[in-house]
Amino acid sequence: MTLPARAAALVPAVLLASLAGTFGTPAAHAARAAGAHALPxxxxxxxxxxxxxxxxxxxxxxxxxxxxxxxxxxxxxxxxxxxxxxxxxxxxxxxxxxxxxxxxxxxxxxxxxxxxxxxxxxxxxxxxxxxxxxGAIVPGGRVPVDGFVVNSRTRSMLTEAERLLGRDLKLDQGSYNPGGDPTSAGTHDGGGAIDISVKGMSSAARTAAVRALRLVGFAAWLRDPRQDDWPWHIHAVAISDPDLSGQAQHQAGDYYLGLNGLAGRGPDDGPKVTIRTWEEYRRG
Incomplete structure (x- = not known):
């Protein structure tokens, strides 16, 4: 075979080898199959x-x-x-x-x-x-805080709020507490709901605590005896906790809508912050 003929014969072989290298590998077949059957x-x-x-x-x-x-x-x-x-x-x-x-x-x-x-x-x-x-949300296992039970997601949120605030916060009530304080109307039956003591706090310190809790992903409000038959405290619900009770779900939804989380659904009376979940806060 002459040199030009040999070169001409090699061109298809080179092209085929190139095509096979690009499209014929098992990995390439798998990638095409995955693309064809990708799920939303x-x-x-x-x-x-x-x-x-x-x-x-x-x-x-x-x-x-x-x-x-x-x-x-x-x-x-x-x-x-x-x-x-x-x-x-x-x-x-x-x-x-x-x-x-x-x-x-x-x-x-x-x-x-x-x-x-x-x-x-x-x-x-x-x-x-x-x-x-x-975007999976994981509440995590149940852990103790101040003698009460919360889940690990709630504890992490509380710890970060304390860091922002520069002081410890003490719980008055935890989560997973069915049949607990009847004035809570079932909000603490599931996960993500806590009550925080404001004993010894000034008015400014109370507001600062609510703000810190809101910043890390809690729907939080300062509650006072004029609203119902309860002592001064901060009520907080961890937004988007999959373990929320029905009542706590409603409070989280009302928080997004600018309401106070009470049965009367009045306007939110807490400090204004950009509403973010814990996951959104962690992503910055």
Whole structure:
């Protein structure tokens, strides 16, 4: 074979080798298959936020950033015959909360694990083959603080608030306390809810404590005897804690809507800060 002929014969071989190197490897095949079958994602942070706020809204305004994920959750609930198709609208209102609680109970979950707020495990099971879960929120195990029980997420938030404030805060009531103080109306039955003593604090110190708690992700208010039959204290709810009781969920939602978390739903009377969850605070 002449030199020019040999060169001409080599060109297709070189091209084929190049193409095979680019497209024919097992890794390349796997990447193409993954791209073809990539699942959408549900951001748990945004979805839980909507599940707290939407049931408390006076209208059907959607929670910003949550619609896509909520729709995926509602579609999955619809396909399990737990939610009527007319409620598949991206709005995580009370009907969707109830449907999600039914789904949790269908998994054999009870109590706080069936409170209607999407938890990491139940959300992953609902999304099997349909969507993946991002932005997971983990309350962590139960730990002691000042002789009371909270979860590790709440303890971390409290520790950071104390660092910002430059002083320790002492609890008057912790979480997971069903049947506790009847004036709490069930807010402490689940996780994420604490009451803090303000004994010996000046008015300015009380306000500073509420501000620090709000900065790290608590819905926090200063309570006084004029509001109800209780002593002065700070009531705080860890926003987006998946273990929140129904009543605490409502308080978190009201906080987002500029309300005081009481039954009368009056205007928020605490220091104004940018509302952020613990996860958002940690990301800066």
């Amino acid at each position: 994602s549900v951001n748990m942070e945004a979805t839980v936020k909507a599940a707290q706020i939407d049931p408390r809204r006076p209208d059907s305004t959607l929670t910003p950033g949550a619609k896509a994920g909520v729709l995926l959750v509602e579609q999955a609930l619809r396909d399990r015959r737990l939610l009527d198709a007319r409620w598949v609208d991206g709005y995580f209102g009370s009907t969707t909360v109830t449907a999600y609680a039914r789904y949790q109970k269908s998994l054999g979950l009870t109590g706080l694990d069936a409170n209607g707020l999407p938890g990491r495990a139940s959300l992953a099971k609902l999304g099997a083959g349909r969507f993946t879960v991002t």
